[in-house]
Amino acid sequence: MIIEINNLTKSFKEVKAVDNLSFAVREGELFAFLGENGAGKSTTINIISTVLKRDGGTVKVCGEDIDGNAALIKQKIGIVFQNSVLDKRLSAIDNLKSRAAAYGIFGQNFKKKLEELTELLDLGEIINRPLIKLSGGQKRRIDIARALVNDPELLILDEPTTGLDPKTRRTVWNVIEKYRRERELTVLLTTHYMEEAAVADYVVIIDGGRKVAEGTPHDLKNNYAADFIRFYSRLNEAEDLFAHLGYAVKRERDFLEVEVKGTSQITKYICSYPQLFEDFEVLKGNMDNVFLNITGKDIREA
Amino acid sequence: MTEFKKLCALVSRNMKCYFKDKFLFFVSLITPMILLVLFITFLRGVYLDIFKQIFAAFGFQLAEQRVLEGLAGSWLLSSILAVSAVTVAICSNAVMVNDKIENSLNDFLIAPVKRTTLSISYFIANFTVTLIVELAVLSVGFIYLAVVGWYLSFTDVLLILLDILCCVLFGALVAGVVESFVSTQGALSAISTLVSGMYGFICGAYMPLSQFADGMRNVICCLPGTYSVGILRNHFMSGYVNKLTELGLPAAGTEALKDGFDCNLTFGGAFNKVVYEGGTQIPVWAMFIILLGACAVLLAAYISIVVLSNRKK
Numbered sequence: 001m002i003i004e005i006n007n008l009t010k011s012f013k014e015v016k017a018v019d020n021l022s023f024a025v026r027e028g029e030l031f032a033f034l035g036e037n038g039a040g041k042s043t044t045i046n047i048i049s050t051v052l053k054r055d056g057g058t059v060k061v062c063g064e065d066i067d068g069n070a071a072l073i074k075q076k077i078g079i080v081f082q083n084s085v086l087d088k089r090l091s092a093i094d095n096l097k098s099r100a101a102a103y104g105i106f107g108q109n110f111k112k113k114l115e116e117l118t119e120l121l122d123l124g125e126i127i128n129r130p131l132i133k134l135s136g137g138q139k140r141r142i143d144i145a146r147a148l149v150n151d152p153e154l155l156i157l158d159e160p161t162t163g164l165d166p167k168t169r170r171t172v173w174n175v176i177e178k179y180r181r182e183r184e185l186t187v188l189l190t191t192h193y194m195e196e197a198a199v200a201d202y203v204v205i206i207d208g209g210r211k212v213a214e215g216t217p218h219d220l221k222n223n224y225a226a227d228f229i230r231f232y233s234r235l236n237e238a239e240d241l242f243a244h245l246g247y248a249v250k251r252e253r254d255f256l257e258v259e260v261k262g263t264s265q266i267t268k269y270i271c272s273y274p275q276l277f278e279d280f281e282v283l284k285g286n287m288d289n290v291f292l293n294i295t296g297k298d299i300r301e302a
Numbered sequence: 303m304t305e306f307k308k309l310c311a312l313v314s315r316n317m318k319c320y321f322k323d324k325f326l327f328f329v330s331l332i333t334p335m336i337l338l339v340l341f342i343t344f345l346r347g348v349y350l351d352i353f354k355q356i357f358a359a360f361g362f363q364l365a366e367q368r369v370l371e372g373l374a375g376s377w378l379l380s381s382i383l384a385v386s387a388v389t390v391a392i393c394s395n396a397v398m399v400n401d402k403i404e405n406s407l408n409d410f411l412i413a414p415v416k417r418t419t420l421s422i423s424y425f426i427a428n429f430t431v432t433l434i435v436e437l438a439v440l441s442v443g444f445i446y447l448a449v450v451g452w453y454l455s456f457t458d459v460l461l462i463l464l465d466i467l468c469c470v471l472f473g474a475l476v477a478g479v480v481e482s483f484v485s486t487q488g489a490l491s492a493i494s495t496l497v498s499g500m501y502g503f504i505c506g507a508y509m510p511l512s513q514f515a516d517g518m519r520n521v522i523c524c525l526p527g528t529y530s531v532g533i534l535r536n537h538f539m540s541g542y543v544n545k546l547t548e549l550g551l552p553a554a555g556t557e558a559l560k561d562g563f564d565c566n567l568t569f570g571g572a573f574n575k576v577v578y579e580g581g582t583q584i585p586v587w588a589m590f591i592i593l594l595g596a597c598a599v600l601l602a603a604y605i606s607i608v609v610l611s612n613r614k615k
Contacts, residue, residue, distance in 0.1 A: 085408060089322035102413035
């Protein structure tokens with residue numbers, strides 16, 4: 001396990017930010033850590049990265065207790081913050097130079113690392129420009145380069161694509177995926193985009209500082225989200241049948257949507273009423289539904 | 303060794319952040335320059351008249367206008383340099399405060415760099431930047447004195463440079479301690495405004511201490527900033543005072559000039575028209591010791607704040 005957290009607690013005055021939280025992250029996996037704003041994600045991340053002290057519980061990162069050698073843990077982790085924290089007036093290269101120096105990377109070692117990151121993130125054209133003159137996507141690439149400057153074993157992505165357009169989001173994820181594959185990097189992700197969480201190997205959802213659900217996206221969808229059948233023909237007949245059977249039925253302009261619990265149920269109805277299933281599709285419940293059903297909140301509004 | 307290289311890299315980064323922020327750099331540099339121009343434009347004449355009155359009281363007629371002009375210029379320049387050592391330091395230390403406001407500090411704290419190293423890097427960068435600005439103002443001031451009347455010896459110049467080092471050290475430490483508690487843009491602006499407005503008065507730079515009520519003068523003499531003005535006054539004005547003695551100003555007149563214009567700082571006693579009566583005169587070496595002692599106290603406070611913030615996180 002690259003992260004092992006047991007009974008973690010942290011309060012700010014009377015506000016309990018993290019309340020008896022336990023979870024573990026395996027090496028090499030993409031781990032999604034979900035929760036609405038103020039749920040305790042950033043506090044947990046700050047404790048993992050040894051910036052913040054905890055009130056109780058135990059935290060092990062990269063095999064080291066955070067009370068032990070914090071410098072060793074810091075050497076092994078990289079973080080992409082929600083908002084860029086780099087120096088806006090300095091060039092990308094100056095930013096990376098000062099951050100690399102903080103990890104003891106100087107001179108030729110830095111030059112080598114810079115070449116590697118420039119190639120990986122396609123920084124060639126922007127490396128000498130001040131950050132203030134870069135687009136949101138370009139800045140994000142520099143943020144990622146900064147997080148990877150120390151060859152981390154654990155990369156923490158705190159809402160890395162918030163505010164980016166879909167194309168830039170895709171680019172950011174392509175880069176992260178490529179690096180992950182090449183280096184077997186462990187990624188701890190917090191995000192408000194549930195489609196990003198859907199590709200994670202494992203998901204933990206917290207609410208009010210407490211863990212409220214965990215599992216693979218598949219398990220969570222099976223346990224917390226319903227499936228849907230969409231009929232595009234024979235709408236009246238399908239509506240009569242499923243309404244009669246007591247299912248929630250939603251009629252739209254050109255289709256009928258029936259909420260069904262579990263894929264096995266759908267198979268049963270296809271076999272029993274094949275004449276109804278002329279033009280239809282089965283939609284698996286998604287992570288948005290999972291989050292909504294578990295926390296009672298829409299994460300995009302949270 | 304690695305920690306030292308990290309420190310050097312951080313100092314370089316902090317200084318780059320300051321110099322790349324053109325507005326911040328411009329404001330820091332231009333404020334003392336504007337003060338110099340304003341002083342010369344509006345106060346030069348006033349001080350020339352006061353000097354003439356003192357000389358007249360001792361029956362001394364000064365034929366050399368360049369000495370008079372240089373004396374007024376050196377007094378004004380010592381005021382500006384003493385004040386701007388603190389105000390520029392407060393302004394240029396904005397890099398440290400901005401790091402807190404914009405969360406860049408966390409970006410360094412997640413790296414294996416000691417918080418102490420970070421704090422020292424802010425201090426060294428601030429000290430260097432303030433020194434650069436002070437030296438720029440000093441250069442302009444020296445050009446002005448060379449034009450209106452230069453009577454400084456080489457030793458005076460060296461001592462003035464030493465004074466500036468002490469003043470900048472004091473200013474950078476004051477900024478470091480005060481701004482350790484600042485974490486919002488509003489608070490930073492408020493502190494900058496407050497210090498810019500007040501400091502010149504409470505260190506006796508804008509007005510000679512002899513013009514204050516005795517009680518107030520004694521209070522101001524308890525503040526270490528007063529001695530940064532005192533050492534600069536002595537070394538800027540000594541060349542001119544020597545020249546005046548050479549030209550025939552009686553010893554009593556010289557003392558009156560020194561008393562009236564803060565070369566002689568006196569604690570207690572009373573200022574009677576032109577000279578202090580009673581009280582304890584503070585010699586220049588004691589001014590240095592008081593100023594450096596204040597620096598030591600501020601340094602201890604700065605270290606304590608860093609250690610405490612380490613524990614508090």
